[in-house]
Amino acid sequence: MPFPHSVREEALVKAKRRCCVCHEFAGRSINVHHIKQEADGGANTLDNAIVLCLRCHAEAGHFNPKHPLGTKYAPSELIKHRDAWFEACEHGNIQDTSTVEVKVKRTYTTSDLHKYILLFTFHNGNENAVSGWKLDVLVPYLFKVSTVEFDTYHDVNVDGKRYNKFQTAGSDVLYLGESVELTDSNIVKIEYSIDHDIYHSARVEESKIIWIFYSSSEPPIRGELSWEELQQF
Ligand SMILES: [Zn+2]
Known part of the structure; x- marks a missing residue:
């Protein structure tokens, strides 16, 4: 049995239709999830309900303590996320x-050369x-960089380190809950x-990459992206 309409509605309002785990506004792409599954005796009450976006819902749904792979969400953790988020919303x-x-x-x-794109x-x-935005990406001067639709500023100093700065901008109009890819793999x-x-x-x-987004x-x-995140050698 699904949650009664009243429980779903109360959970959605308490979470402001945002995911209790990642806090993203999910609009219609949102689930009211059973923390303890019905098959395991979980009740259809607010106590057992958590609001999750589709991505976090998929992760939470696959929790199986017998087959740990990565770090999935345990029911006890979900309860903590839910309570903290309800509290923050209130x-x-x-x-x-x-x-x-x-x-x-x-x-x-x-073996000697890796290339990476930043998305x-x-x-x-x-x-x-949002009616306009600008993105600055500061890349260590050592790295070889190729760009499309970025302006380049050479030899920018940040905290005593040398970077080349790359800048792009857009004029997308974005309302609450909307997303835009600022960079992609070709345009x-x-x-x-x-x-x-x-x-x-x-x-x-x-070395690290620093980025700043202005809207x-x-x-x-x-x-920032740390050295460990920037390469897989
Ligand atoms: Zn989420």
Whole structure:
């Protein structure tokens, strides 16, 4: 039996239709999930309900203590996420939860040369619509970089280290809950390569990539990719 309508509605309102685990606004792509499965005697009550986006729901649904693979969500952990998020929604200000997701994707490999592209996705979690954005990516000067639709600024100094700065911008209008790919694998592209020599110098310097996302509607969002995240040698 599914949850009664009243329980679903109460859970969705308490979570502000955001995922209790990753806090993304999920709109219609949201589930009210049984923390303890019905087959195991879980009740159809608010106590046993958690609001999850599709991605987290898939992860939570596959929890099986007999076959641990990765770190899945245990029911006891889900309860903690749910309680913390309900609490935050009730008392906290959760307006500024826009996020920038960054993925490093390897596109070319030989024993001496690796190439990677950076995939940036922005998610607007703010009530205010975004009507324009700009992305700065600071890449250690040692790395060889090729870009499409990025402007280049050479030799930028941050905390005593040398970077080349790459900048791109867009004029997408994005409402609450909408996402846009800021870069992809060909139209707006940033790719760096690391060979044997670069690897050894960059490892000594603990090189990292710094990025800053500016939008029309909120303070800049800044992040870093550590040396460990930047290469798979
Ligand atoms: Zn989620």
